[in-house]
Amino acid sequence: MDIITLAEVSGNLNAIGYGLAAIGPGIGLGILIGKTIESTARQPEMGGRLQTLMFLGLAFVEILALLGLVAGFLFQ
Amino acid sequence: MNDALIGLTLAAEGPELPTINDFLLPQIIFPGTPFAMDRIILVRVLATAIMLIVLGVTAARVKLIPGRWQAAVEWVLDFVRDQIVYQVMGENRGKRYVPMITTMFLTILVFNLCGIIPGFNIAATATITMPLVFAGWCFVQYWIAGIREKGLGAFLKDELFPKGVPAPIYILLTPIQILELMVIRPVSLTLRLFANMVSGHITVALCLAATQWFLIDGPNKIMAILGIGTFAAGLFMTLFEMLVACLQAFIFAMLTTAYINMSYPEAE
């Protein structure tokens, strides 16, 4: 082990990249679902519609995380 | 074949870790033809056959007063109809799509559950193609619905130039909307399902491979204690996969219904 490889880290940077990419959507999903629960608690009769809207929003938020996953495989 | 060698050398040194090569399999039957089959496709064909036989027998023997199994199947059908389709679209619009959404939900559910059924051990939806085909069906359906209900021009106008937005914003918004309509919807449906199945398989396989290595192949018997931990984790992840299988089938069906509903005019 010479001085140059002393701090060698083996592994794949893609994993770290995906970890970073998951932060934003994670926060987004938390807010989205939390707000939906809050709204449903306030107005239970709107629950069905809110759930549908939540899933539509979830599709938008989650596409970011999924793109992060694909990017990990795409750029290596 | 290089991969196999690597796998062998890995097994000698440590646990046989699952890789994404679990999803890039050699063709077993009819290799090289368009009808080639690898393990996942074999699982898919078998799962389809089993599902058709079980549900076919159920449907052939369907009775007015349901038995337990029939009541369970009916519960699922009621759930799809009332909780997904009618909940999102309302009864008048939804009636037409009930068979479609039921097909999607039940098929995806069964294919997902293959991932935790011993012997199959891999979800039949775990290649990109199966979710893509379902997403393609959804894509076709919401275009047809939009064109039928509004006409092509009005449908595109409503989708690409949403009302209540100041005109300059359209420069930004319209390309996004085009992308959304043509690419993002089907691709997100596909990737969500596919990625969930892949990651679920890898997680479960990781836990169980580690258990195998710690308990049996491992050089150090003290490490067996860790094996118990990884086994518990594997059990937990298997149950979690069951939940994910149901949840993903639900989300897929729900989003398909919602996308189709968005092609309809605003007023109920």
Place this chain on the structure above:
Amino acid sequence: MTFAAEGGISLFIPKVYDIVWSLIILAIVALFFYKFFMPKFQAVFDERAAKIEGGIAKAEQAQKDADAAKAKYEAQLSTARVEAAKIRDDARAEASHIIADARSRAESDAAQITANAQRSIESQQQQALVSLKGEVGTLATALAGKILGAKLESKDVQSSMIDSMLDELDKK
């Protein structure tokens, strides 16, 4: 980790045979659900709904029948009650009628009997009076002749006395 050295993105590229099999399976599954499974279950759902509705209708019919029977029964009961009351009234009226009849008959009988008795008494009295009048004259004359024998020798006295006596008698 050495995985995905050449793989990676190929995970996301559909293979031809995969597409073929996915489409075949989708077509089979969709055909199965559209043509066989859903119609079968839909038929059962519809039949069940019809049965339940039929059952409800039948129950309603039964309820209606029962109501009608009850109404009829009640109507009969009330007519019977009315009839009974009428009969009772009639009986009462008849009874009072009978009583009144009997009473009037008895009264008339009594009146007749009284009248008869009165009449016989009167006739007997008349008879007695007539016979008495006849006898009283002779008896009185004889008795007076015997008492007053001497005095009645004079024809004048005798006749005057008889006359005054007869007058007196007539006056009575």
